[in-house]
Amino acid sequence: xxxxxxxxxxxxxxxxxxxxxxxxxxxxxxxxxxxxxxxxxxxxxxxxxxxxxxxxxxxxxxxxxxxxxxxxxxxxxxxxxxxxxxxxxxxxxxxxxxxxxxxxxxxxxxxxxxxxxxxxxxxxxxxxxxxxxxxxxxxxxxxxxxxxxxxxxxx
Numbered sequence: 001x002x003x004x005x006x007x008x009x010x011x012x013x014x015x016x017x018x019x020x021x022x023x024x025x026x027x028x029x030x031x032x033x034x035x036x037x038x039x040x041x042x043x044x045x046x047x048x049x050x051x052x053x054x055x056x057x058x059x060x061x062x063x064x065x066x067x068x069x070x071x072x073x074x075x076x077x078x079x080x081x082x083x084x085x086x087x088x089x090x091x092x093x094x095x096x097x098x099x100x101x102x103x104x105x106x107x108x109x110x111x112x113x114x115x116x117x118x119x120x121x122x123x124x125x126x127x128x129x130x131x132x133x134x135x136x137x138x139x140x141x142x143x144x145x146x147x148x149x150x151x152x153x154x155x
Contacts, residue, residue, distance in 0.1 A: 026122045033118045036111070039078055039085070041119060042069045043114035047088065047104040058103035060093060087111055 028036055046067050050059045059067070065075040079102055082088045087108035091124065095097040104112075 022122075022126050025126055026119065029118050029122050033059065035115050035118060038119075039069065039074070040082060041112060041115045043075070043078060043082060043102075044087065044104060044108050044115070047102060048109060048112055058101050060099045060101055061090070062099060064102055082108070 023038065030037060030041075043064065046064060047057070047059060050057055054078050061075065061079070064079070068075050074139065079088055083090055085107075087105055088102050089105055090100050093101050128136070
């Protein structure tokens, strides 16, 4: 029987491999549907669900960068492209004028809604089909524990 650390390392290796394969196939499904990449969906979803204080439905760029799956350095370039496509708008922060705020446009909201069925199908068939309800709950609880731990610690 392998040692605990060996099974944890094996789990890590399988997680990294599975994640890479899942993302590759999700990206392919978006491309086949002639939709933008997953990073665009991520930004659109974050903005659509932003509910922070007086900035309802919008976020400071720094907060968007912190929440996005893409790297922080890429968020500015990504939102530049998304703004040119009319999916997001950016303006000076109304509360202090120092930062920049991003908000979702109606066109961005419509694109996110169009992307969701493609994304959901991939989640259901590539990921969900391999899990029973108890397994899904256990995995979700494990990741929530990790996320909570990371949020309490500053890098």
